[in-house]
Amino acid sequence: MNENKKTGVLLANLGTPESPTAPAVKQFLSEFLHDHRVVDMNRWLWCPILHGAILPFRSPKVAKLYQTIWMDGGSPLMVYSKRQREALNAQLGVPVELGMTYGNPSIQSGIEALLAEGVERLVVLPLYPQYSGTTTAAVFDAVANAFKQASYIPELYFVGDYHNHPLFIKALAAKVRDSWQQHGKGDLLLCSYHGIPKRYADNGDVYPRHCEETTRLLGIELGLSEQQIKMTYQSQFGKEEWLQPYTDKTIEALPSQGIKNIDVICPAFSVDCLETLEEICEQNREAFMEAGGEVFHYVPCLNADDAHVALMAQLVREKSA
Template sequence: MDNNKKVGVLLVNLGTPDEPTGPAVKRFLGEFLHDKRVVDLSRWLWCPLLHGIILPIRSPRVAKLYQSIWMDEGSPLMVYSKRQRSKLQERLSIPVALGMNYGQPSMTHGLKELQGQGVERIIVLPLYPQYSSSTNAAVFDQVAKSLKSMPVVPELTFIRDYHDHPAYIKALANQVRDAWKTQGQGQSLLCSFHGIPKRYADNGDVYPFHCLRTTELLKEELGLGSEQIMMTYQSRFGREEWLQPYTDKTLEKLPAQDLKNIDVFCPGFSSDCLETLEEIQEQNKEIFMHAGGQHFRYISCLNDSDAHIDMMSAIVSPYLQPE
């Protein structure tokens, strides 16, 4: 093996609309929801439903939600992703590029950007800590698809997941502790992960086991008792059963169980986005308070914090030198 091959990192996240408008959201959702890893229904059934009903109705509604969280620099997920890329590149002193699974910058763009800088070995880091076929595997598919159009395929290292990596657990714990110092600590910490259809898990997806493991390790790191932490799933879509317990239904019931002071954290999201800032911090807070809750504290994602960059560096560093 040539030990002098230049190394680079491709950071991957889901992606985001280019702007908070109906047409932009429609383009993004069309690409996202057309991926068979995300929705595995038969194409003859799903495509007419998606393009004929779901996108025309859902896109304008989702665009309004994006407008409520849009930052001066753009979509929160993109803003934080760009900052993560810049900080990690500065930390590692090697090329780092962004490649979104859907939308721009595309996976192909990210890979070509690295190759344009002379990179011959690429470490692909999907920023999904817990493995799921609907996310991490979809990244692998997209990388493979992108490479088909390239005359030279680089050496690849694909980091499948990091749900139990010590640096990740430490970063999560520090984020929670910092929030407690400034906001105070509630009666219980609710860890809300993005849901997937239960059918996916029944067919072998390890995602729920990874979520549970992350929550258990976070509990241990924070020194919490079992009654001080809970795990739920958010963002379900459609009518079929998804992983339970559901975040919104849980928050609706907690005040009646005398849990009226709650902290909510989303460990599976590497950047704040629509699902955290609007769905959790706004919609789910309203559900909880309407049900009799008194204090709802949302703990932000790791975003571009120093602890997050430390974690990324710790995960990537072992792969920087060839064996």
């Protein structure tokens, strides 16, 4: 890194409710689902649906799901994100702050803390390996908004994606090999990515191309044939068509195709969260077993693993060199 100017790092992620309660979840979902990057519907149409139906009915249900995975230090996303921040700070020896696009700590508060430490070069690292306008671009918007009234703007460096970075692929492969060593190798490695509406990709979002490339490179790194690795999309919401194939439908169909022992990894998530621990590890595991599956192993996210922190450090060094 260039040592002439003080460098700081903002680790950005989606965010989380502050507690596993309906009011906290409602507040978080309201902020999240009001973002045009996430839902681009006309506000006159969307807001009545959001406030009249989705938030009142969905918030209590989601709160109950959070309660099944909540940790002593908060939600898994927040617990692991804090560990990432601490580990990256120790490795780089520069100020590192967390900034969540929705909820707290906010991106604005993270930037303010870094500026208070005299940072002159700011590397923003959205922890989304594959770029999407719904995630990465939303971080960019929040960073831009944070500086709108600022009297001083440091040099800015923004990591747009790292879907094909060699250290990322090797870190994912290491997690899979660890799982194989502990539990044995399944018949199929299923890579489940968070979905987005298909229309977004049709309009130019490169996200599916990045997901496909991550999957291809991971398969090569692990020496898997095309029949031994597959990719799907999870977490679809609403009636609109999302990217396919869908994870849940695929998992339900696999046993009838003779595939009854699977490993599942979620390469779009940098930390374990509701979508990985509850949706994949609980809901989809149950669906697989009910459909006739026999063995289902979830491969955890990279979280604060040494290999993941080394990757983040390298991404910062490459941007601020």
